[in-house]
Amino acid sequence: MVNDSFYMNLALQEAWKYQGLTYPNPAVGALIIDKNGKILSISAHKKHGTPHAELNAAKEAYLALKNDTVLQNITNPSQIHSYLLKNHNNLFKNCKIYVTLEPCNHFGSTPPCSLLLSTLGFDEVIIGSREDNPEAIGGINRLKQNGINVRYNILKEKCDSLLYPFKQWKKDRFVFFKIAVNLNGTYDTGTISSLDSRKYVHALRDKTDLLIIGGNTVRSDRPILDSRLVGGKAPDILIYSKQKEFDKSIPLFNVKNRKVFISDNFEIIRDYNYIMIEGGDNMLEATKEITNWYLFFIAPVIKKGNSLNSPISFTPLYSTMLENDMMQWFGT
Amino acid sequence: MVNDSFYMNLALQEAWKYQGLTYPNPAVGALIIDKNGKILSISAHKKHGTPHAELNAAKEAYLALKNDTVLQNITNPSQIHSYLLKNHNNLFKNCKIYVTLEPCNHFGSTPPCSLLLSTLGFDEVIIGSREDNPEAIGGINRLKQNGINVRYNILKEKCDSLLYPFKQWKKDRFVFFKIAVNLNGTYDTGTISSLDSRKYVHALRDKTDLLIIGGNTVRSDRPILDSRLVGGKAPDILIYSKQKEFDKSIPLFNVKNRKVFISDNFEIIRDYNYIMIEGGDNMLEATKEITNWYLFFIAPVIKKGNSLNSPISFTPLYSTMLENDMMQWFGT
Numbered sequence: 275m276v277n278d279s280f281y282m283n284l285a286l287q288e289a290w291k292y293q294g295l296t297y298p299n300p301a302v303g304a305l306i307i308d309k310n311g312k313i314l315s316i317s318a319h320k321k322h323g324t325p326h327a328e329l330n331a332a333k334e335a336y337l338a339l340k341n342d343t344v345l346q347n348i349t350n351p352s353q354i355h356s357y358l359l360k361n362h363n364n365l366f367k368n369c370k371i372y373v374t375l376e377p378c379n380h381f382g383s384t385p386p387c388s389l390l391l392s393t394l395g396f397d398e399v400i401i402g403s404r405e406d407n408p409e410a411i412g413g414i415n416r417l418k419q420n421g422i423n424v425r426y427n428i429l430k431e432k433c434d435s436l437l438y439p440f441k442q443w444k445k446d447r448f449v450f451f452k453i454a455v456n457l458n459g460t461y462d463t464g465t466i467s468s469l470d471s472r473k474y475v476h477a478l479r480d481k482t483d484l485l486i487i488g489g490n491t492v493r494s495d496r497p498i499l500d501s502r503l504v505g506g507k508a509p510d511i512l513i514y515s516k517q518k519e520f521d522k523s524i525p526l527f528n529v530k531n532r533k534v535f536i537s538d539n540f541e542i543i544r545d546y547n548y549i550m551i552e553g554g555d556n557m558l559e560a561t562k563e564i565t566n567w568y569l570f571f572i573a574p575v576i577k578k579g580n581s582l583n584s585p586i587s588f589t590p591l592y593s594t595m596l597e598n599d600m601m602q603w604f605g606t
Numbered sequence: 607m608v609n610d611s612f613y614m615n616l617a618l619q620e621a622w623k624y625q626g627l628t629y630p631n632p633a634v635g636a637l638i639i640d641k642n643g644k645i646l647s648i649s650a651h652k653k654h655g656t657p658h659a660e661l662n663a664a665k666e667a668y669l670a671l672k673n674d675t676v677l678q679n680i681t682n683p684s685q686i687h688s689y690l691l692k693n694h695n696n697l698f699k700n701c702k703i704y705v706t707l708e709p710c711n712h713f714g715s716t717p718p719c720s721l722l723l724s725t726l727g728f729d730e731v732i733i734g735s736r737e738d739n740p741e742a743i744g745g746i747n748r749l750k751q752n753g754i755n756v757r758y759n760i761l762k763e764k765c766d767s768l769l770y771p772f773k774q775w776k777k778d779r780f781v782f783f784k785i786a787v788n789l790n791g792t793y794d795t796g797t798i799s800s801l802d803s804r805k806y807v808h809a810l811r812d813k814t815d816l817l818i819i820g821g822n823t824v825r826s827d828r829p830i831l832d833s834r835l836v837g838g839k840a841p842d843i844l845i846y847s848k849q850k851e852f853d854k855s856i857p858l859f860n861v862k863n864r865k866v867f868i869s870d871n872f873e874i875i876r877d878y879n880y881i882m883i884e885g886g887d888n889m890l891e892a893t894k895e896i897t898n899w900y901l902f903f904i905a906p907v908i909k910k911g912n913s914l915n916s917p918i919s920f921t922p923l924y925s926t927m928l929e930n931d932m933m934q935w936f937g938t
Contacts, residue, residue, distance in 0.1 A: 276644075276645045276646065276648070276670065280645075307644075308642075308643075310640075310642030310643065310644050311640075311642065311643075311644030312608075312639075312643030312644050313608045313612075313643075313645070314608065315608070316608070455790075456791075457791065457902070457914070457920070458787075458790075458791030458913050458914035458915065459788075459789065459790030459791035459908070459913055460913075570789070574919065574920040574921065574922050574936060575917070575918065575920065576791070576890075576914050576916060576917055576918045577917055578915055578917065581790050581791055581792075581913045582789070582790035582908050583790065583908070583910055584908060585907070585908055585909055585910065586907065586908045587907045588789070588906040588907065589906065590906050590927060590930055590932065593925060593927075593932065595925075598921065598922055600922065600925065600932075600934070602932070604906060
């Protein structure tokens, strides 16, 4: 059935591709159909400081309708916004946009999306979750005041789930556990993940404030734990360890502008909003109480090794492929 | 980008939902867009004796355009075909259809799809894989002779992969290994799969000719190995075992119209075209040489138990969710 749920699902799938990478913004997806129901664009918010989902979708839809090399080369969100306001020429008249979250209504690093959608003259805005962030609230009202049809709560539960990390780090903190395993749960078999998976992990490290890792891994792997594969920043580190002595020539200790804590508890997480844990079975067990979500990278091989063993039940949220790996977000 | 690949991918995803269930027919998906590019339907061939993908998609598209309770209630493929030929009223004029496999050109249990698409007056037929089954070949030619635009080899590799089981069982046989595991690879922890997963497995048993199972499982689980959850037939059984003595009160021995073989080799598979293997680590190791594909049902829990250990590398082909389980088809 090609209906609201179908379109919203496509927007959701697109947004999930950037889950964890939009910090401190929420992951949001958007899809535009023209007056005849043809899909013009499916897009998402990808990174703080880059266009919101609605703006990306509007740009992509505009480029699908007009061969415009000027717009194609504009990447600055405010400039895309201005360009579309000036040049839209009623192209979006009678179009509908599906967006997983109520369009923002405040001037942040971009002008408000509610203003964009109003001025472009969309016929209808179909929304998943309502905004409850006081900074951004009011989008639906502005749209309605401008005579635009608005519906919301479409696939509400799924859209809320997409939004969960954002709500957590707004409230106090979002903590996720990243683990790479083989198909039979073994994880100590050398490099497991594909290059695309490792790049995704580095992109996550670039966004997180704090990375928690076990003392044994630090001693055995001597890691640097930066985000060199994507040219990003290195998060602060909490080494979870009873033993406080470490060889300070281990690379992670020698990264500029990084704090390294060594502790046998997790009290320091109070000072952070977005936290990644990396590790194996022991860390999985030790961090159960502080972890919101789990991110599994599963390589399609069966290999002998130590297998996960610490009993947990998960709720699958989203899965995709990165080269040959399965990447799966789980809630609990 | 909303392009040929986008539409063909949606048709592919739909077709994969019925992989293994269409025997002896191929799994095929189809998607129809109207003259303006709106998606009218996404459908698939679901089961032998029911409509081909093209006919299902045409019916669904017709119902999306016209509230027709007569057609809604017709399930017989020939009758749907006739009804559409009589009543289409040029509704499909200028529509395009994407189909993962060249439309058939022979009168089987349904009239040829190439005839259907020609008469309905589609503007263009966009095809993934070309047909090389001599019974069905000629669809593209008939379409072209009727003045319809045809393109093919769109996402050819993915469409060929969807078609692989069909090609195998046409040639000699298709053998797949079905296994249910927890997220950490353990498989001897009691009931693992969700009800939807078990129903899918029963639907597969209903279609397969032969089911191979290890002697130890037969002795310990005393299974019946039928397809009662879907009200289907019970496949013949090969018990792979060095020890030939079994307690004949084990339910699998007492199913009508079923042959049961007990052997320490796989020679009997020569007499079968569509074979499922069920088992754990030992069977995985023992059947490597005869297995084409693997079907994993992965429950989202970590549980203590015996874990898979027999080294294999897979190529992921398709994954979806059945309730909370991940279902994943792998090639090798």
